Amino acid sequence: MANNQSVRRHLDAFTRGRIIAKLEEGRSVTSVAAEFGIAHSIVSRLWRQFQTTGTTIRGFSSGRLRGTTPADDRYIVLQARRNRRQTAGEIARHTTQATGRPISRFTVARRLHGGGLFARRPVRCVPLTPAHRRRRSLWCREHRNWRDNEWGRVLFTDESRFSLSTDSHRILIWRERGSRNHP
Numbered sequence: 001m002a003n004n005q006s007v008r009r010h011l012d013a014f015t016r017g018r019i020i021a022k023l024e025e026g027r028s029v030t031s032v033a034a035e036f037g038i039a040h041s042i043v044s045r046l047w048r049q050f051q052t053t054g055t056t057i058r059g060f061s062s063g064r065l066r067g068t069t070p071a072d073d074r075y076i077v078l079q080a081r082r083n084r085r086q087t088a089g090e091i092a093r094h095t096t097q098a099t100g101r102p103i104s105r106f107t108v109a110r111r112l113h114g115g116g117l118f119a120r121r122p123v124r125c126v127p128l129t130p131a132h133r134r135r136r137s138l139w140c141r142e143h144r145n146w147r148d149n150e151w152g153r154v155l156f157t158d159e160s161r162f163s164l165s166t167d168s169h170r171i172l173i174w175r176e177r178g179s180r181n182h183p
Contacts, residue, residue, distance in 0.1 A: 011038070016046060016056040023047050067107050072099055076108055077115035080174040087172060088112065088119070112174050119172040 011019070015036070022032045023043075033043040050056050068076070072095060079091050086094075088105040091112075095103050109119065128136075 073111045076111045117174040120175045
């Protein structure tokens with residue numbers, strides 16, 4: 001890897017057991033580390049842990065506790081699937097009322113994403129039929145020789161929407177990957 005950075009991998013339980021067995025045979029920490037292709041400090045720390053606790057089971061890592069339980073996560077995904085037009089904020093309010101614990105819309109969005117649902121903008125337009133396409137094409141051919149002053153009197157109502165602010169104020173709905181975005 002670039003800049004001598006190593007990829008951090010945790011040893012599985014079987015490998016940790018093999019390392020301890022070799023150390024109990026009387027092998028040195030350096031030779032065991034070389035055999036397994038891992039750092040001396042990892043083997044040394046594992047050996048020290050085994051000698052003090054009698055086990056090599058990895059402890060749980062520290063960090064912030066999850067705000068939701070697995071049951072809450074299922075409830076959140078179920079709410080989104082039941083009412084396809086609910087936003088993450090509305091689901092967060094319903095979940096907070098149901099559980100009595102405050103849950104943010106960002107937490108809900110992460111749980112929905114983890115449940116296979118993704119935020120999508122609902123499609124509000126009617127798809128063009130072959131008849132629509134023929135009429136549009138005919139209109140374009142009839143007007144292809146227009147001058148700038150003639151085009152200046154035309155108003156197109158199907159133009160794209162542009163927003164100068166960071167928040168477009170659009171409502172996002174939650175869908176499975178590959179599904180249509182109709183409301």
